[in-house]
Amino acid sequence: MKRVTAIMFALLLSACGGTSGGNQTPPVQGVDPVGSNVLQFAVGIATISQNNGAVISHGLNTVETLRQPDGLSGLLNDAPTITGPTTFSISTSTTANAPLVATSLPATAGGGGGLDAGADFGTNRISQATLDDGQYIHFFGGPGSSVVPTTATSAGAFGYGFCPCNSSSAPVNGTPQLYVAYSLPIYGGSSVLSTIGIAQYYGGPPAFPAISPEIAQAGFTGYSMGFTDFAVAPALGSYSLTVAIPPDATAPNTNPGASLSATAQLTSLGGLPLFATPAFQSDGNGGGSVAVSIPAGAMEALVFVQAIGTQNSTATDSCTLSHASTSFYTIRASGIGAQSVTLPDTLGPPATSGAATPTLCHGQSYAVYAAGFDYPAFEAAYPQNVSQSPVITSTSGQADITTSDALAGTYP
Amino acid sequence: MSCRLWPVRAFFVVAFTVVAPYISTPDALAENAGVIRGIATDQKTHAPIPSVRVTARSPSATYSAMTDARGVYAFLSVIPDTYTLSFERSGYGPVSIPGITVLPGSNQTQNVALTTELRTIASVQSSRSAGSAFQPGMTADTYTVTSRQITMVQGKDFNPDQNSLLRSIPSVTIDKSGTVAIRGGFAFEAAYEFEGIDYTTPNANLQNTLQNIANFSMLNGVGSVELVPGGGDATHGNSGTGLVLLTAKHGTFPAYARVDAETYVYPFRHQLGIESSWADPKQRISNYASFLGIRQDYQYGYRGTDAATLGPRGTNAATLGSAVDPNLVFYSPQFLSSNDFVDNLMWRFGRDQRERLQFFIQTQDIHQLLDYGGFSNLQYISGGTAAGSQVGTCAQYPPPPVDINENSVLQNLACNIIPLYPGQPAPYSYVTQPDQLYSPFLAYKFEYADSLSSNALITARFFRAFSTQQQELPSQGVEASPYGGTRTGAGIDFVTSLGTKHLIKSGVIYAFSRPFGDVFNATSYTAFTASPEFVMYPLTHNGQQAPLGTVPPNFNPATPQAGSVEMDFFTPAQCALIVQPVPSCGYLYSYFPNGVRMPLEHDVPTAAQQTYGAYVQDDVTFSDRWKSELGLRLDGYNFQIPQDPSNPPGIEATAHQRLYEPHASLTYTFGRHDLVRFGYGRTLAIPLPSQLGANVDRDVYASFVKVPSYDASTGGPAMYCGISANQLCTNYADQLYWLTRDYRFGAQSLSQPLHGATFTNYDLSWAHEFPDGSSLKITPFYRRGYDVIDQTASVIGFNPQTGASIVGNLVYSNLGQQEATGVELLYTRDRPLGFSYQIGATYINQFGNEPPGEYLLPAALAAGQLYRSPDISPFQLNVAVQYKNRYGLRINPVLAYNVGYPYGNGYYTAVYCGGKAVIVPSTDLTTPFPSTGNYVDPENPGTCTQPNIAATRGNVDPAVAGGLLSRAYFNLDLVTEYTPPKHTNITFGVAIHNLTNYVDNVPQFNTCYGAPVATGIHNTTLPCTYSAPAYANPGSNFNTNPYVVYPNGVPLTINLYVQVRV
Helix, strand or coil: CHHHHHHHHHHHHHCCCCCCCCCCCCCCCCCCHHHHCEEEEEEEEEEEEEHHHCEEEEEEEEEEEEECCCCCECCCCCEEEEECCCCCCCCCCECCCCECCCCCCCCECCCCCCCECHHHCCCCEECHHHHHCHHHEEECCCCCCCCEECCCCCCEEECCEEECCCHHHCCCCCCCCCCCCECCCECCCCCCCCCCCCCCCEECCECCCCCCHHHHHCCCCCEECCEEEECCCCCCEEEEEEEEECCCCCCCCCCCCEEEEEEEEECCCCCCCCCCCCEEEECCCCCEEEEEEECCCCCEEEEEEEECCCCCCCCCCHHHHHCCCCEEEEEEECCCEEEEEEECCCCECCCCCCCCECCCCCCCEEEEEEEEECCCCCCCCCCCCCCCCCCCCCCCCCCCEEECCCEEEECC | CCCCCCCCCCHHHHHHHHHCCCECCCCCCCCCCEEEEEEEEECCCCCECCCCEEEEECCCCEEEEECCCCCEEEEEEECCEEEEEEEECCCCCCEEEEEEEECCCCEEECCEEECCCCCCCCCCCCCCCCCCCCCCCCCCCCEEECHHHHHHHHCCCCCCCHHHHHHCCCCEEECCCCCEEECCCCHHHEEEEECCEECECCCCCCCCCCCCECCCCCCCCEEEEEEEECCCCCCCCCCCCEEEEEEECCCCCCCEEEEEEEEEEECCEEEEEEEEEEECCCCCEEEEEEEEEEEEECCCCCCCCCHHHCCECCCCCCCCCCCCCCCEHHHCCCEEEEEEEEEEEEEEECHHHCEEEEEEEEEEEEEEECCCCCCCCCECCCCCCCCCCCCCCCCCCCCCCCCCCCHHHHHHHHCCCCCCCCCCCCCCCECCCCCEEECCEEEEEEEEEEEEECCEEEEEEEEEEEEEEEEEECCCCEEEEEEEEEEEEEEEEEEEEECCCEEEEEEEEEEEEEEEEEEEECCCCHHHHCCHHHHCHHHHCCCCCCCCCCCCCCCCCCCCCCCCCHHHHCCHHHHHCCCCCCCCCCHHHHCCCCCCCCCCEEEECCCEEEEEEEEEEEEEECCCCEEEEEEEEEEEEEEECCCCCCCCCCCCECCEEEEEEEEEEEEEEECCCEEEEEEEEEEEECCCHHHHCCEECCHHHHHHCCCCCCCCCCCCCCCCECCCCCECCCCHHHHHHHHHHHHHHCCCCCCCCECCEEEEEEEEEEEEECCCCCEEEEEEEEEEEEEEEEEECCEEEECCCCCCEEECCCEEEEEEEEEEEEEEEEEEECCCCEEEEEEEEEEEEEEECCCCCCCECHHHHHHCCCEECCCCCCEEEEEEEEEECCCCEEEEEEEEEECCCEECCCCEEEEEECCEEEEEECCCCCCCCCCCCEEEECCECECCCCECEEEECCCCCCCCCCCEECCCEEEEEEEEEECCCCCCCEEEEEEEECCCCCCCCCCEECCCCCCCCCCCCCCCCCCCCCCCCCCCCCCCCCCCCCEECCCCCCCCEEEEEEEEEC
16 A cells, blocks of 8 residues: 555656646736826817818817837727817817818718717717717728728727727627728718718828738738817817726726826917828829928828729739729828929739739729828827827927828829 | 565475466457467476376366477467466376466466476465566567456446546546547547457547547447557557557356446436356357446536536537537537447367357447537527527518618528528528437457467458448538448468467458448538638648638628629529629529529548558567567558549548558566566558548539539639639539538648558566565657648638637648657556555657647648647546455545646747748737737737737736646546345445546637736627527636636536346
């Protein structure tokens, strides 16, 4: 019996070897979101050009960053709410400086014409529900998918701008909900950019790094520009952004939920001047040059080129096949006044062989538009900026923008 | 260790033990008999004595022989039993040696020295059991479990649980899904024989695709078990990582019969066992028969637990593209009915009964009802989500205008075109009977043996095995009826003794395997809801997982992909309901004005197989201390693959393969109680015919032959037919066939055709016998596999209810890797009374490229990622103790323990970036379905190789999958029996299984863990719903842990039994 006991003891001791790791379910470690994250909020005037500059509207611009110490988005699920001063209302149709487009406003409670403010109508509040509205969200997806409004989305405040990307709203157990740009301005409907109907601002090449095919396939179209403007008359005063952090389901009593808040002041209704519609000259090789006139007051400008997806085309050349989905290109411009920037020839999505493709294919539809900023919008953007507190205001403390109408065309 | 003298009661015994230490452990011999041979010499002169009459007598048989001029005698075909050897010659005193245990293939040398003096032989010390860990002269590493040891490790007689028996043997580990592995190999890499009949089924087991035998409860009428891990010797082939040999009991004289009746206290279980053993007084004719009948309910988890909350039990069953997970407890067996009959008839005839004719048969009839927890809320697999029973009609659709993305519209339309399960009344019908599995099995053999002379034996046998499983799984969408195969074989073995030093064995064997069966699958319509580009992707991008973002979220027919054939089946009226009409909608209407449904998939077997083997082996006895074994075997097979260009096999394979397998071992016995042994062997694991995949039968598409081919995405004929998915489809039937076939067996363009895996095995043993008769054997080993057959599969979707991944078609390749080292320990002590022990332990350290709990992804295979012991515990211990006294009491606890199983999804994974397989952090980008713990920043995701992880689930996973170890597994069974001393023919017993009520399964990745945020605070909104029956939230711990432990093991059970012996 002693021998047996000794053998078993030795066996059990030897059994202490084996794979590393504990023999219990690994513990969960949490981070205090209030203590570790920094929320920044800025407001300004959005100067919106319509009808090729014939109509100028002034709305409210917002810029937001919510970042953790390493500069990445601080939360993957939250509920933002913007509350303006008491004189701010989601219904007023005019400002002191210029009338807003009659067809865009007033915002209504029930929708129609893309002005669905829902429960926010008549209040001084822009809630998550507005940002969740599918009419402002158009998802291009990967090759073969259609441009469709997304459903079951939930908006949150992320590292650089709002996004309908809350993780719980991802396609059910499917691919991640990567950044989708809003069709701006919110409340503005599809008629704001009369020519193309959908105004989305993505950071793409050459100003931003080219997106790898795998990331593009997963649904990442481009980087956020960080701003969200609203086709609603701004009011002077204090604006606050409150980000609600969901409670901890594992310990609801000890972590019942929290919130982060930041305020911003709107001290001037002046805004930036009109940004004229850019002009585009093809070079016949897939690229071309864009002529812009950067308005005074803008410290920088970005030119956006949208290559409309060719998925319904019957052509079978490699360029057309590679451009099945819409692509976005972004070109930096600085200085004031007339500028000419170059759209390189071979920025298109790579072919299945891996070869580069033209930026624009022959016969492909495109749109060109621009935005000017009085704050370092590009410098604060991902992926180049992973500071927890990037600068998002001008020296005046506001974040004014001016957006042009779009030039639509067909690449020869 | 004390060095007291051994008990000596007769001088002869001492002399005997000095001159005859070679009671060797069984070598694996092709036949099911043993060898006893030796030399009779004069004790004084040491001269050999001719004409000594030698008799071996046991209850099963009696053999007689005469020593030749050299004093040599040999019994070359002794059926297993315990014999008494007697030596008689005029002028010498008779000698009797009892307790000589013969097992299949054993090779024992019993020399005797005769004297002219009269000897009265008293009882001698019991010869050591053949199941002892110490077997002097053993060559091949073998573990033998005798009938008495079977009772001890099983707790009682008539226990058919083969897993618990094999678990007690060193080298065997039970993986976390309950599958047996020998030295870490896959279950289908081991071989099983019962009475020399190869029990390998041509088709994989439908219930457990990792196993290659029909049923696993085969312990009926088993007299002994021999396990040969690793190389073994040359007499057995296709043994892969190891060989399990079962030998049936034999008829005896005097005859006996036993009845065992059992009942469980809970859950319901009745068992009846009857065995009879008979032989005539001269033991010319003998017969053993045994019947075992079982009727039982299954119980998973604690009593009263809702089956819908118990989650999955393992990863045994195939989940090929199925929307349901058959591993869920909800689909597991609820009731078993089993009838098992064994008969072993023997006729010995001829001079000195040197000839033997044997007939053996086993027939099993097993029927299981599945859907534990009830089937009343189960729909047919193609049913929709409408509540309640709507037999006869599809649910009404809302009036237009409706949005194309309104799922209810397409759901309603889809119900008109999705295939119906055989016998299904309507799409939304609820099933009226549970899923069922039938597993009849029949095996029989005829064997003839003839001792041609005193030193030569020939054995010939013919056998057949029939495995015919049948599945009726309406809620899982599969019907297989019948499904299985036949195996027919014949072999000849020849044994001859050359002098006293050489025992030459040679033989040949041939077997023919023919798989058969029809499988109807109602889930393959998903091939028609996806775009052909997606379905063909494994062909056009061999071995590569589909790029991120191209995998559809689920296979709901309400969300067909662009270009899929689904809308071809709609009528114009149905197409009009779609707000954004697709130009090609309703293509088939003009050919089928009354509407048409998608056809079922019908799979039929592909290839028959011939296997053959030949061997020659020399067991050399150099001296009293040195013994060796040298052998060479040739194993080979031919696949008979149909050459039909229009219907090629699903998986390409090598039609012919041969392997020469050397085997060598050397044994040195030092002292009387110690030996060391070294062995080397090379083995082949012949691939199963089912691994070549099935053929998709074209007949189900016959009605579409006259319809021109059409590709909705181009408007022209489809161009994705042929084995490379680039040929013109000759008609619509052709394109439906290739879509189905490529969805099921897409990536058949392997770099090399599939062929059998080979293994090399080295082991070194040290065995010691203690003064009290107990013994210890320690065996370190090294085993390596080459061209191991591995399964890869891409994750192609997910179960929208559970979040579990759905894998696509399985691709078999020879890119698997296996390398294992370890140590085996066996301690035995066998006593008729008092304490007996059997302690078996296995430590194994195995590396392979099979990840735990998931199919091997193509990128991981290409990247050469290795995992450690993916499904087996690194250390396993089995302790069986028996206490028996002369008052009739027997107490028999059996402890099974292991240190835990590997689990954990790991921090890194393999994925294709830029067309190259790389190891990257596992995020929701690289692992598009919920089996990752890391989430990228939506606004700054990073790149494929350097993702920016903004949030985690809050737990730290080790680098690779399987880096965590679950809680130690502990199971204690206790059997208590009482046999009244005055009524020894009756025994009462109580058997308690799982005394500690341990029911926890291995932790599994919790796909429903709360939405992740960087801070670790979790949202209450879960990504998966578990809302619709048959699924349900497992309980309060489900939302609060990254890994969830389902308590779905078999709980404590108590059964009462009585055994009567006549």
